[in-house]
């Protein structure tokens with residue numbers, strides 16, 4: 001099975017390095033002027049088994065295409081290129097909810113490419129860890145169980161262990177929502193509110209993740225798996241996470257590089273819109289959206305969360 005990765009950001013490049021251990025991989029980027037050393041993944045020189053190209057037609061000849069693009073870029077990319085991708089096995093790695101359509105990446109792919117087999121690759125995994133060959137376990141979600149099993153085998157390596165599920169909704173929501181909660185956890189630490197407060201925000205954040213996921217038809221056990229609780233744990237506790245670092249900057253009122261991909265900021269706004277539409281209470285996500293938009297201060301946000309009406313856990 002030929003594999004191409006579309007998007008040579010940190011994660012696409014790391015996946016290419018990991019999969020090149022199994023055989024040839026094509027890595028597509030709109031700009032390949034960096035040669036064999038991608039500044040998005042510093043310190044890694046691409047092995048010879050990776051063919052780098054800026055020709056999308058060339059890359060799209062592969063039958064398995066991994067789309068490693070940010071969630072808010074995916075819709076625009078598909079609008080321009082869906083015709084090249086339809087009928088293929090398409091696997092999105094995006095961890096976010098599209099702000100204009102309020103859907104996850106799988107629906108964007110299925111709408112744009114109705115003949116394609118659509119899957120999602122998600123779970124706790126920093127690009128730098130994968131590129132170094134450190135052991136990593138991920139979730140491969142595909143509604144078609146047989147197709148998912150085939151993809152699981154195509155994309156697993158001795159250090160990249162894929163579990164599979166047919167619950168695409170649960171898997172992609174876990175990956176998207178944990179980024180929002182990671183921002184909240186970063187705010188708590190950045191503002192000096194302490195580890196106890198972080199544990200509280202992560203736990204209450206997980207409660208609202210499962211609440212929204214259930215409303216959208218996800219299976220509860222998916223949220224306690226790698227793609228939900230697993231990735232939430234990683235992202236809320238590590239300064240390797242861009243979402244966590246962005247939250248820290250918000251909490252400590254420090255500047256943050258706006259060119260950095262922070263999926264949770266736009267996704268918090270999408271979640272706030274979804275929760276209003278569904279009548280689903282998502283106070284942590286609403287607060288992250290308000291903080292990211294500068295509508296509340298950190299002090300006000302903490303006070304508003306702490307003084308909500310008392311309730312059962």
Ligand SMILES: NC(=O)C1=CN([C@@H]2O[C@H](COP(=O)(O)OP(=O)(O)OC[C@H]3O[C@@H](n4cnc5c(N)ncnc54)[C@H](OP(=O)(O)O)[C@@H]3O)[C@@H](O)[C@H]2O)C=CC1
Nearest residue numbers: 008009010011012068069070071073094095125126127261
């Ligand atoms: N980094 C990580 O550790 C992990 C990331 N992910 C997820 O993977 C997704 C990608 O993240 P990551 O690789 O880190 O992001 P990066 O910010 O490192 O890279 C984003 C890439 O997307 C490309 N891109 C953006 N918009 C477009 C477009 N319209 N057309 C073509 N290419 C585009 C950029 O190209 P250009 O360089 O030309 O701007 C860049 O190569 C995110 O959803 C993230 O949450 C998942 C697991 C781990």
Ligand SMILES: O=C(CO)COP(=O)(O)O
Nearest residue numbers: 123124125126241242243
């Ligand atoms: O999704 C990730 C780890 O699983 C990467 O997190 P960040 O996008 O916050 O860096």
